[in-house]
Amino acid sequence: MEKKWWQTSVVYQIYPRSFQDSNGDGIGDLRGIVNRLDYLQKLGIDVIWLSPVYKSPNDDNGYDISDYEDIMDEFGTMVDMDELIATANEKGIKIVMDLVVNHTSDEHKWFIEAKKGKDNPYRDYYIWRDPVNGEVPNGLKSTFSGSAWEFDEDSGQYFLHLFSKRQPDLNWENEKVREEVWKMMNYWLEKGIGGFRMDVIDLVGKQPDLGITGNGPKLHDYLQEMNQKSFGNYDVLTVGETWGATPEIAKLYSNPTRKELSMIFQFEHSALDEQEGKQKWDLKPLEINKLKEILAKWQTSLGKEGWNSLFWNNHDMPRIVSRWGNDKEYRVESAKMFAILLHLMKGTPYIYQGEEIGMTNCPITDISEVNDIESINMYHERLAQGYTKEEILHSINVKGRDNARTPIQWDDTVNGGFTTGTPWLHVNPNYPEINVKNNLEDPNSVFYCYQSLIQLRKENPIVVWGDFELIEDTEEMIFAYTRKFEGKTWVIVANFSEQESLLDLRQFGECDDVIISNYHRKGVNFRNIHLKPYEAFAVRI
Numbered sequence: 001m002e003k004k005w006w007q008t009s010v011v012y013q014i015y016p017r018s019f020q021d022s023n024g025d026g027i028g029d030l031r032g033i034v035n036r037l038d039y040l041q042k043l044g045i046d047v048i049w050l051s052p053v054y055k056s057p058n059d060d061n062g063y064d065i066s067d068y069e070d071i072m073d074e075f076g077t078m079v080d081m082d083e084l085i086a087t088a089n090e091k092g093i094k095i096v097m098d099l100v101v102n103h104t105s106d107e108h109k110w111f112i113e114a115k116k117g118k119d120n121p122y123r124d125y126y127i128w129r130d131p132v133n134g135e136v137p138n139g140l141k142s143t144f145s146g147s148a149w150e151f152d153e154d155s156g157q158y159f160l161h162l163f164s165k166r167q168p169d170l171n172w173e174n175e176k177v178r179e180e181v182w183k184m185m186n187y188w189l190e191k192g193i194g195g196f197r198m199d200v201i202d203l204v205g206k207q208p209d210l211g212i213t214g215n216g217p218k219l220h221d222y223l224q225e226m227n228q229k230s231f232g233n234y235d236v237l238t239v240g241e242t243w244g245a246t247p248e249i250a251k252l253y254s255n256p257t258r259k260e261l262s263m264i265f266q267f268e269h270s271a272l273d274e275q276e277g278k279q280k281w282d283l284k285p286l287e288i289n290k291l292k293e294i295l296a297k298w299q300t301s302l303g304k305e306g307w308n309s310l311f312w313n314n315h316d317m318p319r320i321v322s323r324w325g326n327d328k329e330y331r332v333e334s335a336k337m338f339a340i341l342l343h344l345m346k347g348t349p350y351i352y353q354g355e356e357i358g359m360t361n362c363p364i365t366d367i368s369e370v371n372d373i374e375s376i377n378m379y380h381e382r383l384a385q386g387y388t389k390e391e392i393l394h395s396i397n398v399k400g401r402d403n404a405r406t407p408i409q410w411d412d413t414v415n416g417g418f419t420t421g422t423p424w425l426h427v428n429p430n431y432p433e434i435n436v437k438n439n440l441e442d443p444n445s446v447f448y449c450y451q452s453l454i455q456l457r458k459e460n461p462i463v464v465w466g467d468f469e470l471i472e473d474t475e476e477m478i479f480a481y482t483r484k485f486e487g488k489t490w491v492i493v494a495n496f497s498e499q500e501s502l503l504d505l506r507q508f509g510e511c512d513d514v515i516i517s518n519y520h521r522k523g524v525n526f527r528n529i530h531l532k533p534y535e536a537f538a539v540r541i
Contacts, residue, residue, distance in 0.1 A: 006195075006237040006262055007307060008464050009046040010343075010454045011096065011350045015315045016053055016075055017061060018407045019353055021419035028407070028418070030071070030080040034087055039436065041091045043356060043447070044454035047237065048088060049096045049197045051315055053081065057107050059166040060144075060373055061405075063098075063199060064105035068184045085192050094194025096237055101181050102203045103167040110180075111168050118155055125180075127160040127171045127208060128152075140208060145377040148208075160208050162200075164373060172204045172222055182229040195236035198261070202242040214244045220252055223260040232259060237348075239309055240264040247301040254306035263307040263348060269294045270317060273324070273398075281378060281395035286324050288476050288496050296470040296481070299346055308347025312338055313355050318403040322361035326498055330534045331358055331434075336449040336518035337536040341479060341494040343453035344538055346468050351450065354408050357439045358446040361403040362428040364393065371425050372401040411437040452516055462488050471505065478503055478531065490515065493529070494536040503529040513540040 020032030030053065040048065053075045055067035062072060071078050085095050104111060113122035129137040129149070137158055140148040142165075149158040150165040160169045170177050185196065201223070205216025223240075231238055238261040240253055245266040253261045272290050275282040298308055312320035321327045325334030335358035343349050364370060367379050367389075375396045382392045397403075402425060409431035410417030416431035428434070439447035457463045466485035474480050477497035483490045491508055495501050505526040512523035517537035524539050 002256065004262065005235070006047070006348055008457065009237070009348055010044065010457060011047040011049050011237075011348060012040055012043070012045040012356075013049045013051065013314060013350055013352045015051045015353060015405060017051075017424060018405050018418070020408065020410070021421065021423075024419060024421040025074065026419050026421040026423045027074045029074065030076040030084050034080070034084050037087055037091055037093065040093060042451070043351075044451055044458070045093065045351065047094045047096055047194055049239075049350065050098060052098045052100055054100075057105055057166070059105065059164050063100050064103070064107075064164065064167045065100055066105040066107040067109075069187055082191065089192060094237070096195045096197055096239075097188055097193050098199060099185065099196040099201075100199040101170065102200045103161065103163060103169045106166045106168055114168075115152060115154065118157070124174050125171055125177050126168045128155070128157045129160070129208070130157055138208070138211060140211060140213070144374050145381045162203060162206070162213060169206070170204075172206075173218075178222065178225065182226065185226070185230040189231060189234050189236070193236070195234075195238050195262070196231065198238065198240045200243070201240040202244060214242075215249065220258070220260065223253065224258065227259045227261075238262045239348075243267050247298060247306075250298075250302060251305040254302070263309045265309050265311065265314075266298065268298070279378075280399050281382075281392075283395060283398055288479065292470060292479050295345070296468070299468040299470075299481075308345070309350060310342050310345055310347040311350040311352070312342060313352035313404060314350070315352070315404050316401050318399055319355070319359060319361050321358055322403070323398070324496075326534065327360040330498055331360065332444075332446055333518050333532075333534040335446045337494050337496075337534045339446070339449055339453055340492065340516060340518065340536040340538060343450075343457065344463060344483065344490070344492045345481075346464070346466065346483070349453075349457075352404065356447050356450040357409070357434060357436055359406075359409060359434060360428065360430060361397065362406045362426065363397040364402075364426075367393070367396075369426060370396060370400065370402055372405070375400040375402065409435040411435050449516070449518065456515065461485060462490060466490070474503060474505075475501055477501060480505070489541040490538055491526075491541060492536075492538045493531070495531040495534055498533040500533060501531040503531055505529065508541055511539045511541060514538070515540060 017028045019028040020036050021028050022031035052062035053071055054065045055070040056062045056065050056072050071081050088095050110122045110125045113120050114126050136147050136149040142148045144164050148162050151158050161167050162169055202214045205219030206213045207216050240261050242264045250264050253264045273286045274280050275284050320338050321335045370376055379392050406428045407418035407423050412432040415423050416427045439445040462483050462485040466483035469482045471480040480493045508526040510525050514521050515538040519532050519535050521537050
């Protein structure tokens, strides 16, 4: 496998709406990001994945795009965007754009034209079907609740939307659609961006008449064509969001010989606190053994035929320190534990904004406090099904997407220093304690743990290229593994529990070369390691 720059990189995801407001309107913007690049440079990241900043009516916070070659008014202008790309590049930071091409907004000019009638040249840019017995064409469901088909009164046909009804699905079988997409991608690549993160890309090969949404038969043909017609001509990072991927499917996307993508996001580990066969809102406790098994499988099964992305959080997921850690008395320790465990694995790590200062979920007491369309739709659907308000709000507090979207807590001034105006979404009330300023002033903060881990990856080839092996004979709550490269061995240990634990790994003898630790550990006697709550460390053997 030819070595690529993105294999040694660390990516930081920015959700622009919640990052930094520069003009007091309560909404984060591009100028705010430019003003904070020095902070990200200090952290040490190499790449920013920017959630969508394109023109959008914001039915789904920018994932409903009305113009791919213009910028959302609240975020600024194309001049601001060009400045962000240029200033970031000067600081050694590449900008990866969010590519949302499974669907557009219903306010996109293509859809406005398509709705004008069956003979409009843009009609076939989208997926239309006649009613079947006066009803929807079939039982396909939208991710955001209800049917995936919406009736258009004027033409008497239904159009497909796998997400909101204001996000009609593009028809990828139409060659013109694909040509428009390649043209748009090249527009951005010419501006000097560092690549694309591809939203729900596994859905573009859908065959709705057969009920197939993910991993359709032509999916990989389309991706190979995309590679050839656009980013394959540039040295960039491409990562696909693929909810249903197995390691075998992952190799189809990321085996370099197939000329598709650099890597994918797989979400197998992220469903471990959900009841099988049910929705993400149907909760169950995390089984640490399953987590170990799944992460180890992904670490070892791709071999030279793929590359891992490593992440705990993103804009669609609750914050890991609240979800599987302890965001109260052991917040700092458990936030560092998750960081150490993940960042010393093989793959490209993705940090979600605020993760590096240990930001937490932000519970609500009433549906009126919720902004996220997915949570709101689910609330009304479940109320109608007889769930209690308390049950539904509990699910939203554990798994709702607003948890990740509360504004960044920069300091202890009003609204955490995010805005001088009224923030678009509530700021977590714990901002006086948890903020960037406090983190930067405390040498033992979560921030400096992340900074150290990024530095370790840059300075130690073992972190990038070393082989991974799970250490099997431990208690369930202990996640331990080795990395081996060119005769060197590192041992990484993490206690997933607020209980103290004992660990016997006598095969490794004694060791005083501690690389990183969240409890100032000086040395390790592997015969009898006494692990504190959420303790994590890495040592050189």
